[in-house]
Amino acid sequence: MRIVTGKNVKGVIHYHESKISSGSAVCIEASGFLRDVALLTTEDKIKRLENRNLLNRRAKTNTMHISLNFDPSESFTDHQLVSISKEYMKGIGFEEQPYLLYKHIDAAHPHVHLVSTIIKADGTRIATHQLAKKISEPVRKDIERKFHLVAASHGKRQLKGILMPGYGASPTKHMIDETVGIIMNTYLYNSFNSFQILLKIYGVVAMPVHQNLGLLYSLCDSDGKPRGVPIKASALKCHATFKKIRQLCNRNISKQDVYKSNLINKIEAARLHFKQGWAKSLEDSKVLVVWHKSSEGQIYGVSFIDHEQRVVFKGSDLGKMYSASSLLNKVIKDDKETIQIDFVKPLKVIDLHQILGPLLRSEGGQYAGEDQLQYFRHRQKKKKKKS
Known part of the structure; x- marks a missing residue:
C-alpha cells in the first residue's frame, strides 16, 4: 500500500490512461461519476476531478494517488477488486469522494491504483497528515481479515512479489523500478556496496556514474553483467538516486544494531x-x-x-x-x-556518455520512452524547486 498526494490530477490520469493504451492496465471503476466507467473518455475523467478541485483554489495539494498491492499467490475478479477498494476508501474517509480505480496487469503481483481528490463537495479539504500510518494501516489490516487476504506484515508480502527479472520477459523499466523500490525500502544496509549486492541477487545491477554523482540501473545476466538499456535513477518512480541511497545507508546504521x-x-x-x-x-x-x-x-x-x-x-x-x-x-x-559459493564482483565506475550515447534522441537528448514518465518527472521538478 502506498499513498501519494500531489497537485496534478491530469498528469496522474494521463499516466494510467497511457498504460491502458499499451494494454497493461484497465479502468474498472469510476465511483461518483455520472456515467458508467466504460462510457467515460479520458477528458471526462480529468474534468470531473479537476472541477471538484476548483471548489478550493487555495489548496495547492489536492490530488490523492493510492496503490494497493496483493500477494502474487492471490487472484481476483474485477468485482472483488472493486469491493476491496470500496471498503478501503470507506475506511480512510473517502467513501463520498469521486475516484477512479485502475487495475495494472504488468507486474508479478496483482495491484490496483486509486486516483481521487482530497477536496470535498463543500469545498473543504480532507486532512491527509499521517493518513498512511494512523488511518490507512489499521484499515488495511481489517480488510485483510475481512477478505481473507495474505497479510502484508513487515514488508514480507511485497518481497514475495519480487521475481528474478528476465530480460525481454516484461517491460525492463517496470521490472527494474519494482525490484529496486522493494529492495531499497525493505532491507537495512549501511553501504552502497551492500545495496549493490542485494540488487544483483534479484537480477539488477546499480552502476555509479560521473564520480558517484549519478546512478544507472540495468538488468543483468547470470554472470552479473549488465544487459539491455540502462535506466537513470531519476527516471524511476522509486527515485533511487545515489544521494537517496546514501541517506538511507546513514539512517540504517543505527537501526541495524x-x-x-x-x-x-x-x-x-x-x-x-x-x-x-x-x-x-x-x-x-x-x-x-x-x-x-x-x-x-x-x-x-x-x-x-x-x-x-x-x-x-x-x-x-x-x-x-x-x-x-x-x-x-x-x-x-x-x-x-x-x-x-558464487562471488559478487564489484562493478567499476563507468562513463555515462559511453553507455548512453547511442540511446539519446537527436531532437533533445532525452531518453526514448520519456514521454511516459512526464508525471513522475513533473513531481521531481517540483520537489527540486521546493528544496
Whole structure:
C-alpha cells in the first residue's frame, strides 16, 4: 500500500490512461461519476476531478494517488477488486469522494491504483497528515481479515512479489523500478556496496556514474553483467538516486544494531554443523554468505544477508572474528563446500556518455520512452524547486 498526494490530477490520469493504451492496465471503476466507467473518455475523467478541485483554489495539494498491492499467490475478479477498494476508501474517509480505480496487469503481483481528490463537495479539504500510518494501516489490516487476504506484515508480502527479472520477459523499466523500490525500502544496509549486492541477487545491477554523482540501473545476466538499456535513477518512480541511497545507508546504521546479535547466533550455530556445509547450514537459517573477490582472484571481504530479518552486514561489522580473513583461516579450511559459493564482483565506475550515447534522441537528448514518465518527472521538478 502506498499513498501519494500531489497537485496534478491530469498528469496522474494521463499516466494510467497511457498504460491502458499499451494494454497493461484497465479502468474498472469510476465511483461518483455520472456515467458508467466504460462510457467515460479520458477528458471526462480529468474534468470531473479537476472541477471538484476548483471548489478550493487555495489548496495547492489536492490530488490523492493510492496503490494497493496483493500477494502474487492471490487472484481476483474485477468485482472483488472493486469491493476491496470500496471498503478501503470507506475506511480512510473517502467513501463520498469521486475516484477512479485502475487495475495494472504488468507486474508479478496483482495491484490496483486509486486516483481521487482530497477536496470535498463543500469545498473543504480532507486532512491527509499521517493518513498512511494512523488511518490507512489499521484499515488495511481489517480488510485483510475481512477478505481473507495474505497479510502484508513487515514488508514480507511485497518481497514475495519480487521475481528474478528476465530480460525481454516484461517491460525492463517496470521490472527494474519494482525490484529496486522493494529492495531499497525493505532491507537495512549501511553501504552502497551492500545495496549493490542485494540488487544483483534479484537480477539488477546499480552502476555509479560521473564520480558517484549519478546512478544507472540495468538488468543483468547470470554472470552479473549488465544487459539491455540502462535506466537513470531519476527516471524511476522509486527515485533511487545515489544521494537517496546514501541517506538511507546513514539512517540504517543505527537501526541495524538490534539485529546484529541474532545474526551472530545464527553464524555460530552454523559453525557447529559442518556435516552439511557451513554455508548450507546458514542458508537453512535464511542467511546468505557472499564472498567478495578482486579481479586478481583474491578474497578481500564477506557479507551476510539475513533474509529473515531483512538486514545486510559486512563480516567486519559483526566483529573481527567474522571478517573474511578470520573466517577463511578458522572455518573455510575445514569446510571445502563453502568455497564454491558464487562471488559478487564489484562493478567499476563507468562513463555515462559511453553507455548512453547511442540511446539519446537527436531532437533533445532525452531518453526514448520519456514521454511516459512526464508525471513522475513533473513531481521531481517540483520537489527540486521546493528544496
